[in-house]
Amino acid sequence: MAKEIDNPCIALCQLSGDLCLSCGRSKDDIRKWKRMKRPEKMAAVQRAGIRLKALQKKKLSLIHI
Numbered sequence: 001m002a003k004e005i006d007n008p009c010i011a012l013c014q015l016s017g018d019l020c021l022s023c024g025r026s027k028d029d030i031r032k033w034k035r036m037k038r039p040e041k042m043a044a045v046q047r048a049g050i051r052l053k054a055l056q057k058k059k060l061s062l063i064h065i
Contacts, residue, residue: 005041007033008048021055024048 009030014021020030029044036044 005038005045008045019051024050024052024055 008023008025010022012022015027018027019025020027023030025033025044025048029048033041033044
């Protein structure tokens with residue numbers, strides 16, 4: 001049996017538009033999570049990680065202005 005993909009939710013939801021600023025998932029990913037198959041969850045987690053890195057870079061650039 002394939003290993004389950006952990007939900008990236010950290011229970012500190014901060015929605016801004018279509019994006020949770022805490023876990024990096026879109027509203028659509030959050031809404032569909034329980035029905036997603038393993039490959040879909042893996043892709044959602046990967047997209048969330050990319051979004052969080054971009055948000056972190058943006059925050060750091062604002063601090064250094």
